Amino acid sequence: MKPLKTLTLLLIITGSILFSNCSDSGNDDDNNAPSIFSVNTTVIGFDYAKIEWTESLDSDDDPVTYAIILEGQEVATGLTALTFSFYNLESDTLYSGYVESRDGRGGTNRADFFFTTDPEVIITQITVEEFLYPTQNNCNGVTTALEIDAGVKVPKYEGNVTYNVSFSVLTLNNGNATVAAATRSWTNSNYSTYYIYDYDENNYFVWQAGGGFACSNHPNIDETRAYYASASGEATITFTRN
Secondary structure, X not given: OHHHXXXXXXXXXXXXXXXXXXXXXXXXXXOOOOOOOOEEEEEEOOOXXXXXXXXXXXXXXXXXXXXXXXXXXXXXXXXOOOEEEEOOOOOOOEEEEEEEEEOOOOOEEEEEEEEEOOOOEEXXXXXXXXXXXXXXXXXOOEEEEEEEEEEEEEEOOOOOEEEEEEEOOEEEHHHOEEEOOEEEEEEOOXXXXXXXXXXXXXXXXEEEEEEEEOOOOOOOHHHHXXXXXXXXXXXXXXXXXX
16 A cells, blocks of 8 residues: 555646646647737948837736847847937948847847948048028029039048048149149038038038129139039048047
8 A cells, every 4th residue: 555655646746747748738738929029220420320120019917118139239128218328339331230129128129230330531522512502682683692613522420529521632724724732620610611511410611712792693603613514533531539
């Protein structure tokens, strides 16, 4: 009889262990991973970038957080916002990574991203732009001034950045005239509006040489356009984080 009692006890213990394991496993099996989502790079600089992603929803109503993995390294975790910025990156470099949504119960999903930072130095050709400005003058009903400027567009970057543009000698009028080399330097918070135009939300325009008219219907405008039409030269643009 003793062997039977021992066998019965073993069966009871074993059954208890199996029941406990099945209960835990059942909880894991019932969990649904957060939903598929997407990520986009919205801002790129020479040493930073910003990504944004859509919300990853959890059908079990588990709270979802996000982790950021860049080049195989987890750089942030526990995020609830749908955006993240990277700083102190190398310029002109391809980066890849992913955002991972986590429900806290082992369920995950991921969305991949990649971006290439801008170069720290850009060499570009001179272009000619025309700018209209409101003026107090009234020239036969026209109340705008006009400038025809040879220069370059320069990308704007966030933060305390110094910009330096070095112009080569500028050739005009099919080689019949030249303008000496020039250098312009400024920051986002301090620059001369005489040389540096706030072109749009993404760019400055920096001019090396130009012609201005108090009224945009001046009779010499076409002649000046022809003079600058063949402008040739280049500029080296350098960005520095202060």
